Amino acid sequence: MSRRHGGVSLRRRVLTSIVTVTACAVVVFTLPLAWAVAEVYSRGAVVLLQRDAILVSADIAARPTSDPDALIGSDDPSRGVEVGLYSxxxxKLAGVGPGRSPVSELSxxxxMHHGIETGHLAVVAPVIRSGRVVEIVRVWMPWDRVTDRRIRAxxxxAVLGSGVVVLSAxxxxxxxRRVAAPLEELTAVxxxxxxxxxxxQAPRTHIREADLAGQALAATARRLGDVLERERGFSTAVSHQLRTPLTALVLGLEAAQNADEAARRAAVGTALRRxxxxAVSVEELLRLARETHRSGLAVDAADVARNVANRHEAAVSDAHRRLTVRCESGLAxxxxxxxxxxxxxxxxxxNALVHGRGEIRLTVTxxxxxxxxxxxxxxxGVAPGGAADEPPVFERGAPATRHGIGLPLARSLAEAEGGRLVMRRRGPRPVFSLLLPVQDREEYEYPPEVSAGGGVGCSQR
Structure with a gap:
């Protein structure tokens, strides 16, 4: 069975790395220090024995003759140090020590010489009379005494090094924990x-990188929420927008089944136009769904308005109403x-065709x-209700509105394109206004058929 999460946690990585580095540093510094301490204790013991050996040998050499009791009355050695007199x-002639000492022969x-023999750290010093070595003083201490001090050191x-490692751990x-906690919180977010x-919303950690990542994640969450909300509203509104003409198309065809030949032909023609x-509406909606950002192309709003008016001409005529299109010249x-x-x-x-009356006026200025x-x-116009600056017709799903979901969809599309859709006048004779930003003049070129001094002419109907 495979593990759910692979790899090593950040906490363990940081902990292991710091402890490993600290342990290596302790070892690197402790080993030479331990060797130096051992040398200090060894050399200190040798120096101590050398001092005692010099004092004893000088005292014996000052006497006129040697005898087996030569060590009696000589300077007492240091504590824990023994003295022997050798030929x-x-x-061995007198004192304490092994019966034979190879180190003593070196003097x-x-x-003076020193060495380790029979478990002793021994220092030997010659006793010289008349320029001749007559005897040898052997001063010694147990080697275990030196090694015990070295081991204690x-x-x-080791205890100090272990304490440093534990403290570093x-x-x-x-x-x-401080480094991993922000990442764990970001993971939860x-x-x-x-x-x-x-x-x-990621909590503040006072770690600049983690706080920046949390802010970016929160901003991304807000954008995703807005996009998802807009997509849900878009899907709901689109279904309504498509269901209405589809229902009209079906009802027209059903009514034509029992009509005479002339009415049937008229109904079929109307159904084809619908x-x-x-089909045009579906194509435009699909194009909108494929777009991932606002178009940077320059669009002729007057030309778009004329094309949309042409598509609605038949529906306006069937309702026995009039559609007038006026466009201002020189539009960017x-x-x-x-x-x-x-x-x-x-x-x-x-909206004007279904809920309005009389002439429909489309203007581009x-x-x-x-x-x-x-x-x-x-x-x-719009019945009283809603906020003073927010007519109820733009409220998606409001039960009191009779304007459907088309206007909320239109507003969301306008906002997605960087524009605004407002109700400039509630009524009577209501007016809806779509405000769109223009391209900077340095960012576009007029088409050949449109000059900077004149726009596309809109016919009147």
Whole structure:
């Protein structure tokens, strides 16, 4: 069975790394220090024995003759140090020590020597009379005494080194927790975001990188929430937008079944026009769904308005009403999606056709930094209700509104394109205004058929 999560946790990595580095540093510094301490204790013991050996040999050499009791009355050695008197051949004459000492034989050259023999650290010094080595003083202490001191020193160093490693482990654990905790919190936030919570907010950790990542994650969550909300509203509104003309198409065909030949032909012609209009709407909606960002192309708003008006001409005529299109000359191209503009204008015309009265007026005018596309009619307008600056017709799913979901969809499309859809006048004779930003003049070139001094002419109907 495979592990669910591979790899090593950050806490363990940080803890292991710091402890390993500290342990290596302790070993690197402790080993030479331990060797130096051992040398210090060894040399200190040798120096101590050398001092005692010099004092004893000088005292014996000051006497006129040697005898077996020569060590009696000589200077007492240091504590724990023993003295023996040996002949030049290494045989013990008096004192404490082994019966024969090879180290003592080395002092026949008249100099001091030291060495380890029979478990003793021994220093030998010659006794010289009349320029001749007559006897040898052997001063010694147990070698275990020196090694015990060295081991105790090593134990102290080991305890200190272990304490340093343990302290570093504690500090490493604290540091690892501080470093890993923000990442674990970001993981929890990301998991909550993946489960659909777009209100997540990463806590501040006072670690710049983690805080920046948390802020980016929170901003991403807000954007995803907005996108998802817009997509849900878009899908709901699109289903409504497509269901309405599809229902009209079906009802028209059903009514034509029992009609006479002339009415049937008229109904079929109407159904074909509705089907063509529905196909255009589906194509525009698909194009909108494929777009991942606002279009940077320059769009002629007047041309789009004329095309949408042409598609609605038959429906307006069937309702025995009149559609008038007026466009101001010299309009700058707008920075928006052509499909989105067409859908918004179509929703406004459908709203005027279904809920308005009399003449429908579609105008495209210049408002300085943008272009305003307005749709008005002679109807009574919006009934009282909603906030003073927010008519109820833009509230998605409001039970009291009779304007359907087309206008909320149109507003969301306008906002997605960087524009605004407002109700400039509630009524009577209501007017809806779509405000779209224009392209900077350095960012576009006029088409050959449109000059900077004149726009596309819109016919009147």
């Amino acid at each position: 030049a051949s290494g045989r 026949v050259d008249g100099r 090593w134990l102290v160093l 504690g500090l490493a654990w604290h540091l690892a 990301a998991r909550a975001l993946g489960e659909g919570d777009f209100t997540v 089907a063509e209009s529905l 191209p707008v920075r928006a999606s052509e499909a989105a503009i067409a859908q918004i204008i179509g929703a406004l015309l459908d 210049d408002v300085g930094t943008g272009v305003a596309i307005e749709v008005g009619d002679d109807g009574p």
